Amino acid sequence: MNDREEPPASPALRASDAERDQVEAQLQHHYAVGRLTLPELEERAVAAYEARTREQLQDLLADLPGEAADQPAPSTRVIDSRLLIVLLCVSPPAALIYWLIHQRAARRRGSRPQAGEGKEEGALTASK
Secondary structure, eight states: OOOOOOOOOOSOOBOOHHHHHHHHHHHHHHHHTTSSOHHHHHHHHHHHHHOOBHHHHHHHHTTSOOHHHHSOOOOTTOOOHHHHHHHHHHOHHHHHHHHHHHHHHHHHHTOOOOTTSOHHHHHHHHHO
16 A cells, blocks of 8 residues: 655744634634624624635634534525526616526425415326
8 A cells, every 4th residue: 555654744834814704704704693792793803814824814713613503404496586686787687697597406305385485386297
């Protein structure tokens, strides 16, 4: 077999500005849902922008749950009505395509259309 050894982990990988911004956005999310107070948010945000390494950034989030625990499972059956309205105003054909794609995906999942999504499609599914 292969007796190659793993190279030792680098002592500290430097953090980028994008990583600092991402940590700051996560801190703001935790503040918005009530896990952090305003002084804690301010203190950690300052520390995030002063952090030099990824490890320092991870330490700022260590006592907070990860993203999977924060967000409920997204409902794949819900059509984004705001996007549909914008598309209807800007480009009705694009809105129609968006709506049809959503209906097709819902049919593939075997789900019924939600209220207000079109009774015609529900009638087509029932007649098949």
